[in-house]
Every structure is written in C-alpha cells, then in structure tokens.
Amino acid sequence: MINVEGLAKTFDGYNAVDNVTCSIQDGCIYGMVGSNGSGKSTFLRLLTGIYKPDKGNVYIDGIPVYEHPEVKNKLAFVPDDLYFVNNSSMKRMAGFYNCVYSNFDMDRFRSLSETFKLDINKSVSTFSKGMKRQAAIILAVSSRPQYLLLDETFDGLDPVMRNLVKNVICQDVEENNMTVIMTSHSLRELEDTCDQLALLHKGGLVLESDILDLKTSLFKIQIAFVEKYDRKMFEGFDILHFSKHGSVSNIIMRGDKEAVAEHLRAMKPAILDILPLTLEEVFTYEMETLGYVFNSEIFEKEDRS
Numbered sequence: 001m002i003n004v005e006g007l008a009k010t011f012d013g014y015n016a017v018d019n020v021t022c023s024i025q026d027g028c029i030y031g032m033v034g035s036n037g038s039g040k041s042t043f044l045r046l047l048t049g050i051y052k053p054d055k056g057n058v059y060i061d062g063i064p065v066y067e068h069p070e071v072k073n074k075l076a077f078v079p080d081d082l083y084f085v086n087n088s089s090m091k092r093m094a095g096f097y098n099c100v101y102s103n104f105d106m107d108r109f110r111s112l113s114e115t116f117k118l119d120i121n122k123s124v125s126t127f128s129k130g131m132k133r134q135a136a137i138i139l140a141v142s143s144r145p146q147y148l149l150l151d152e153t154f155d156g157l158d159p160v161m162r163n164l165v166k167n168v169i170c171q172d173v174e175e176n177n178m179t180v181i182m183t184s185h186s187l188r189e190l191e192d193t194c195d196q197l198a199l200l201h202k203g204g205l206v207l208e209s210d211i212l213d214l215k216t217s218l219f220k221i222q223i224a225f226v227e228k229y230d231r232k233m234f235e236g237f238d239i240l241h242f243s244k245h246g247s248v249s250n251i252i253m254r255g256d257k258e259a260v261a262e263h264l265r266a267m268k269p270a271i272l273d274i275l276p277l278t279l280e281e282v283f284t285y286e287m288e289t290l291g292y293v294f295n296s297e298i299f300e301k302e303d304r305s
Contacts, residue, residue: 001023001024001025001026001060001061002023002024002047002058002059002060002147002179002181003023003058003059003060003062004020004021004022004023004024004047004056004057004058004059005021005056005057005058005059006019006020006021006055006056006057007019007020007021007043007046007053007055007056007057007058008020008053008054008055008056009039009042009046009051009053009054010054015202015203016037016039016042016203017039017042017043017046017203018039018202018203018204019055019056019204020043020056020200020203020204020205021056021205022198022205022208024179024181024196025179026146026177026179027173027177027178027179028179028180028195028196029169029170029173029179029180029182029193029194029195029196030179030180030181030182030194030195030196030197030198031181031182031183031184031190031191031193031194031196031197031198031211032181032182032183032184032197032198032199032200033183033184033185033186033187033190033197033198033199033200033283034183034185034199034200034201035185035201037202038200038201038202038203039200039202039203039204040151040183040200041079041080041151041183042203043200044077044079044149044151044181044183045079046058047065047075047149047181048065048072048075048077048149049065049066049067049068049071049072049075050077052066053066060074060075060147061074073101073102073103074145074146074147075145075146075147075148075149076101076140076141076143076145076147076148076149077140077149077150077151078133078136078137078140078148078149078150078151078153079151080151080152080155082132082133082136084124084125084132084135084136086125087123087125088123088124089120089121089122089123089124090113090118090119090120090121090122090124090135090138090139091120091121093124093135093139094106094109094120094139094142097139097142097143100143101143101144101145103143103144103145104142104143104144105142105143105144106142108141108142108144109138109139109142112138112141112142112168113138115164116134116138116161116164118131118134118135118138128156129155129156130156130157130158130161132156133155133156133157134157134161134165137150137165137168141168141169141172144176145178146177146178146179147178147179147180147181148169148172148178148179148180148181149180149181149182150180150181150182150183151182151183152183152184152185153165153182153183153184153189154184154189162189166193169193170193182194187279187280187283188279188280191211191215191279194211195210195211196208196209196210196211197209197211197214197279197283199283199287206287207283207286207287209286211279214279214282214283214286215276215277215279215282216257217254217255218240218252218253218254218277218281218282218285218286219252219253219257219260219274219275219276219277220250220251220252220253220274220275220276220277220281221249221250221251221252221253221260221264221272221273221274221275222248222249222250222251222271222272222273222275223248223249223251223264223269223271223272223273224247224248224249224269224270224271225247225267225268225269225270226247226270230244231244233267234251237251237253237255237260237263238253238254238255239251239252239253240252240253240254240285240286240288240289241285241288247270248271252277252281252285257274260274261274
C-alpha cells in the first residue's frame with residue numbers, strides 16, 4: 001500500500017507538488033490527470049524516490065521510499081522521457097534490468113517481446129517512438145514489480161498497441177495484485193482501465209474518487225413544462241448546474257437517479273430525459289462545485305510536466 005502524507009516539492013520557488021495526501025490500495029489501477037505543469041511527473045518521481053521531498057513523505061508498506069533500495073526494488077517506473085543506454089538492444093537492457101531487479105523474469109521478457117513483435121537484438125535507437133514505449137513497458141513489467149508507475153502511458157501507441165498494453169497491465173493486476181499508477185492528459189484513455197481517478201491542478205490534489213462513484217453519482221436532466229417555471233421549481237434537489245433555453249432546461253444533478261426520476265415525473269413535465277455524462281463532463285462539473293473553472297483543454301493538451 002502507498003501512503004502519501006503532506007507531500008511537497010518546489011523548484012525555483014514554483015510549487016510543483018503542493019501538500020498532497022492520499023492512499024493508494026494494493027491491486028488498484030490509479031489514474032491521474034492534469035494540465036501542463038500540474039505536477040503529475042514530479043509526483044511520480046517523488047513516489048519512486050528519484051526526488052527527495054521538501055516536505056512530507058511517501059511510504060510503501062510502511063517504509064519511506066527515498067534512500068531505501070529494498071523498497072525501490074518493488075517499483076518499476078516508465079517515465080514520459082524514456083531513457084535507454086546508448087546503442088543498446090532490448091536484450092542488453094534486459095541484462096541491465098536483471099542486475100537491478102531481483103524478480104526480473106527473462107522468460108516473460110522474451111515472451112512479451114514476441115507478442116509485441118519487437119526484435120530484442122536490434123538497437124533501440126532504431127525504434128520508432130511507439131516501439132520505444134513498448135520496449136520500456138515490456139522491461140518494466142518483466143521486472144515483476146509490486147508497483148508499476150507509468151507516465152503518459154499510451155503516448156505514441158496506436159489503438160492496437162494501447163489495447164495490448166492495457167491487457168498486459170490488467171492481467172498482472174488480476175493475477176499478481178500489482179498496483180498501477182498511470183498518468184495521462186486524456187480522461188478517455190483512463191476511464192475504461194482505472195479503478196480510481198485523481199485530478200492534479202497547480203500541484204494540488206483537488207479531486208480523488210472511485211471511478212464508478214464518479215460515473216453513477218451525476219447525471220443530466222433535460223426537462224420542460226408547458227407553464228412558466230424557473231430554477232426555484234427544483235429546490236431540494238442537489239443541482240450542480242442549471243441552464244434554461246426557451247422552455248427546455250438542462251440540469252446537472254447529483255443523487256439517486258431513480259428517486260430523482262420518480263420525483264420529476266410526478267411534476268408532470270412535457271419533456272423529461274435523463275442522460276448519462278461522460279467522465280470528462282463529470283470532472284468538469286465536480287470541479288465547478290469546488291470553485292475551479294477549467295477549459296476542456298485540460299484533458300486534451302499533451303502534458304510535459
């Protein structure tokens with residue numbers, strides 16, 4: 001289990017990570033989204049002990065990560081900016097990983113390389129961007145980590161390879177209770193994979209929730225009445241957003257969908273539709289309730305934080 005307590009890191013007066021506290025359960029796929037400069041990459045480097053926190057600490061199974069090699073042996077990290085030894089092949093890199101990780105599985109390395117159709121004897125420098133990311137993920141997963149951290153997980157991967165990577169990750173989570181933390185600038189890439197999602201903004205953790213709760217607790221109402229009406233008609237409901245165009249209102253509500261629908265039908269509307277929200281819409285409206293107003297680009301820009 002990962003416990004983060006009051007974590008902070010500053011660079012030249014800029015708070016890259018600002019007082020973050022959270023817990024990540026074993027066997028969980030934990031997704032993290034945020035805009036450019038939100039602190040996602042810095043957060044992962046603090047989790048893996050690459051950076052020393054200015055304040056707070058990161059504990060894995062009760063032991064601080066920084067300067068504890070026995071804890072780092074449980075971690076595998078695939079950064080956004082990939083690194084391979086100059087002129088090395090995947091086979092040479094596997095030998096390097098085998099010296100570092102006590103659980104490195106050479107048989108699995110060969111099997112996954114065949115599955116991804118990568119030549120382990122070929123120099124990685126000749127690989128395309130997507131092939132390099134595949135190679136890095138293969139090496140990390142073959143280390144049999146308890147905790148796998150992936151920064152911009154699917155960057156450069158085509159749809160087929162994205163699905164293959166997801167399958168490999170989910171298989172390890174299911175069979176070995178591996179914990180995965182993955183970042184992305186796109187909610188769409190994470191919503192069908194993650195158990196939990198968190199949003200970093202300006203170095204702070206402003207929203208964290210089970211993904212199922214996020215997707216089921218909010219919904220959109222389209223409603224109209226023959227007679228004149230306004231928002232006051234819906235007092236008592238938990239409304240996050242209300243807009244009215246002509247006689248038709250669009251309302252974002254939180255609560256028990258069936259109970260809300262029954263109550264609204266009893267009001268005898270001329271039109272009533274209850275619609276699901278995309279995860280991006282859910283995040284946007286949840287943020288508004290916390291006082292944050294985001295342009296949708298926060299979930300679409302490529303993050304290099």
